[in-house]
Amino acid sequence: MNWLKPSWQAVLAVALCLIAVALGAITKPEAAAMAQPEASLDYPYLVTKGLMFGLLLIAALVSMTKLPAIVEALVLFVGAHLTAWLLITGINGFEGTALAPYFLVLATAWLLGWRCVAVLSSLRPVANWAKTALRLIIPAIFGAWILILWEAITRGAGIPFILLPPPSAIGARIAGSLPVLGADVRQTIFKAVIFGYVVGSGAGFLAAIAADRVPFLRRGLLPIGNMVSALPIIGVAPIMVMWFGFDWQSKAAVVIIMTFFPMLVNTVAGLAASGHMERDLMRTYASGYWQTLFKLRLPAAAPFIFNALKINSTLALIGAIVAEFFGTPVVGMGFRISTEVGRMNIDMVWAEIAVAALAGSVFYGVVALFERAVTFWHPSVRGG
Amino acid sequence: MTRNSPAVVSASKLGLTFQTNDGPVQALSNVDLTIGKGEFVSFIGPSGCGKTTLLRVIADLEKPTAGTISVNGMTPEQARESRAYGYVFQAAALFPWRTIERNVGLPLEIIGLSKAEQAERIKRTLELVNLSGFEKKYPWQLSGGMQQRASIARALAFDADLLLMDEPFGALDEIVRDHLNEQLLELWERTNKTICFVTHSIPEAVYLSTRIVVMSPRPGRVSDIIESTLPKKRPLDIRETPEFLAIAARVRDGLRAGHSYDD
Ligand SMILES: Nc1ncnc2c1ncn2[C@@H]1O[C@H](COP(=O)(O)OP(=O)(O)OP(=O)(O)O)[C@@H](O)[C@H]1O
Ligand SMILES: [Mg+2]
Numbered sequence: 210m211n212w213l214k215p216s217w218q219a220v221l222a223v224a225l226c227l228i229a230v231a232l233g234a235i236t237k238p239e240a241a242a243m244a245q246p247e248a249s250l251d252y253p254y255l256v257t258k259g260l261m262f263g264l265l266l267i268a269a270l271v272s273m274t275k276l277p278a279i280v281e282a283l284v285l286f287v288g289a290h291l292t293a294w295l296l297i298t299g300i301n302g303f304e305g306t307a308l309a310p311y312f313l314v315l316a317t318a319w320l321l322g323w324r325c326v327a328v329l330s331s332l333r334p335v336a337n338w339a340k341t342a343l344r345l346i347i348p349a350i351f352g353a354w355i356l357i358l359w360e361a362i363t364r365g366a367g368i369p370f371i372l373l374p375p376p377s378a379i380g381a382r383i384a385g386s387l388p389v390l391g392a393d394v395r396q397t398i399f400k401a402v403i404f405g406y407v408v409g410s411g412a413g414f415l416a417a418i419a420a421d422r423v424p425f426l427r428r429g430l431l432p433i434g435n436m437v438s439a440l441p442i443i444g445v446a447p448i449m450v451m452w453f454g455f456d457w458q459s460k461a462a463v464v465i466i467m468t469f470f471p472m473l474v475n476t477v478a479g480l481a482a483s484g485h486m487e488r489d490l491m492r493t494y495a496s497g498y499w500q501t502l503f504k505l506r507l508p509a510a511a512p513f514i515f516n517a518l519k520i521n522s523t524l525a526l527i528g529a530i531v532a533e534f535f536g537t538p539v540v541g542m543g544f545r546i547s548t549e550v551g552r553m554n555i556d557m558v559w560a561e562i563a564v565a566a567l568a569g570s571v572f573y574g575v576v577a578l579f580e581r582a583v584t585f586w587h588p589s590v591r592g593g
Numbered sequence: 594m595t596r597n598s599p600a601v602v603s604a605s606k607l608g609l610t611f612q613t614n615d616g617p618v619q620a621l622s623n624v625d626l627t628i629g630k631g632e633f634v635s636f637i638g639p640s641g642c643g644k645t646t647l648l649r650v651i652a653d654l655e656k657p658t659a660g661t662i663s664v665n666g667m668t669p670e671q672a673r674e675s676r677a678y679g680y681v682f683q684a685a686a687l688f689p690w691r692t693i694e695r696n697v698g699l700p701l702e703i704i705g706l707s708k709a710e711q712a713e714r715i716k717r718t719l720e721l722v723n724l725s726g727f728e729k730k731y732p733w734q735l736s737g738g739m740q741q742r743a744s745i746a747r748a749l750a751f752d753a754d755l756l757l758m759d760e761p762f763g764a765l766d767e768i769v770r771d772h773l774n775e776q777l778l779e780l781w782e783r784t785n786k787t788i789c790f791v792t793h794s795i796p797e798a799v800y801l802s803t804r805i806v807v808m809s810p811r812p813g814r815v816s817d818i819i820e821s822t823l824p825k826k827r828p829l830d831i832r833e834t835p836e837f838l839a840i841a842a843r844v845r846d847g848l849r850a851g852h853s854y855d856d
Pocket of ligand 1: 611612613618619620639640641642643644645646647813
């Protein structure tokens with residue numbers, strides 16, 4: 210038996226698959242057709258049913274033999290994803306008719322996908338390109354499975370479109386509304402978010418340095434900054450619209466208010482982060498305030514400052530989108546969400562959400578990349 | 594021996610009391626000390642007897658609460674501002690975002706030397722502490738002893754006439770320590786610097802110093818000052834001569850007397 214290498218995912222997958230086979234019909238039309246064998250009713254998975262079960266069983270069983278890890282991962286990958294694809298394409302036109310075996314097949318494919326990721330993450334490649342590829346493939350499979358489960362469950366169970374549209378519908382909506390989405394992104398992100406983020410973070414940073422340099426500011430500025438950050442955005446946004454007009458400037462003002470304080474507190478904390486001995490060292494060189502600031506205290510504060518930049522990258526996006534609920538020209542992501550909800554165009558709302566999530570991740574990712582490059586020396590970066 | 598030359602450090606009735614949450618801690622009391630130009634003075638004594646504190650007072654990193662002290666005839670603050678001394682801390686205190694060569698170059702940047710002069714001094718001092726070839730490494734890529742050597746290189750590159758060293762060789766193995774002791778003596782002899790050197794090792798103190806200041810704790814004070822009779826030229830094997838051992842024995846007696854204060 211030493212050619213066997215069982216894993217709980219594969220064993221469970223075989224068991225679930227056999228239960229699904231035993232239960233019989235995958236959808237209601239199929240059950241109806243089986244009840245009246247003489248009538249020639251059309252039902253899903255007419256041809257592909259055996260293929261799906263076969264793929265799952267073969268992939269699960271093959272994965273339990275002693276194969277090189279990379280071959281095992283490949284077999285599992287093909288088995289899990291081909292089945293998922295057959296399952297999702299097959300339900301087309303029969304949405305909402307799925308029976309228990311449908312979900313068992315989905316669960317089985319998911320288990321094999323899980324096993325595939327587990328095998329991949331246990332790989333320890335030497336080549337650099339292989340390491341990079343693995344770092345990309347594993348989260349990609351993860352993300353793909355969220356979409357697969359979402360798609361298969363909403364369509365199989367026939368979840369109402371208003372509650373939760375399947376990702377394919379959202380994708381189609383995105384592809385069909387690129388000009389509108391593009392205009393919204395330009396208005397909200399490239400104008401309000403970027404401007405507000407740069408000015409708000411920059412002002413917070415300069416205020417922190419001023420507070421560090423001038424003691425009475427330190428005592429006065431921090432409590433006031435604290436108070437400003439506690440202002441409810443719902444209350445501030447309409448006032449900013451009255452002050453700065455309907456266009457992006459009022460949204461940028463909201464973003465400035467939201468991003469100022471995190472940067473202020475973090476920079477103040479960061480400026481206190483350099484060690485006593487290092488500061489004494491600078492004293493022995495009779496180094497002036499600005500030299501000590503630039504050569505010691507700001508580099509030591511960099512991890513704190515980047516922390517604030519990362520927090521602000523998400524705060525800025527939220528602030529700009531929510532602020533648009535309170536009056537804007539007829540363009541912008543927040544404007545679109547609030548009006549399309551009213552028109553029950555839920556897929557458009559989801560399309561905006563997807564774009565916002567993507568933009569937010571890219572924004573955060575860019576800041577995080579800069580952080581790695583600048584604070585390469587910090588134990589949290591060089592350790593991992 | 595060189596006591597009639599002008600005093601570099603001169604302290605009288607010097608005292609320092611830290612106000613802590615559990616009441617005052619008297620770290621230094623009644624310290625009278627004069628260090629002449631070109632002297633090599635070692636401070637030795639049990640942990641917590643105020644050696645670091647005394648060095649920090651000379652360096653104007655701590656203000657005395659009693660008595661007077663002058664450095665190069667000025668107040669310690671003026672001396673610090675005129676960059677009169679280099680200081681080697683008990684730990685390396687290198688900046689992790691700078692390479693070794695840029696760490697050594699830090700004081701040179703601050704005093705505004707030309708790039709060429711900086712590069713020349715960095716190269717020379719890194720050679721002196723045997724760290725050539727590690728210029729581009731970051732401190733966290735080096736062992737603790739190598740980091741400490743880099744911090745010594747940094748103080749030497751600064752090239753002040755007074756060198757304050759707080760247990761600079763504490764983290765190093767015996768062989769490297771011997772080598773650096775020799776290097777330091779050679780440098781001292783060649784440049785006629787004044788060196789204040791804190792150590793826990795009796796042989797190290799005796800081997801290096803022209804004078805050994807023995808300190809004792811609670812309150813931190815000078816309990817004995819021992820003049821070395823060893824010649825200025827000191828090969829490593831001078832440590833086996835009877836003269837050397839006699840001085841070491843005197844230092845040991847002084848330390849014992851300080852310790853018995855505890856019992
Ligand atoms: N910043 C401070 N605040 C309060 N007490 C201090 C401070 N620095 C030092 N002390 C106290 O002063 C005394 C002398 O400390 P010091 O660091 O000078 O000792 P040391 O001789 O250098 O000891 P070691 O050999 O362990 O380095 C100790 O009792 C210590 O607790
Ligand atoms: Mg000490």
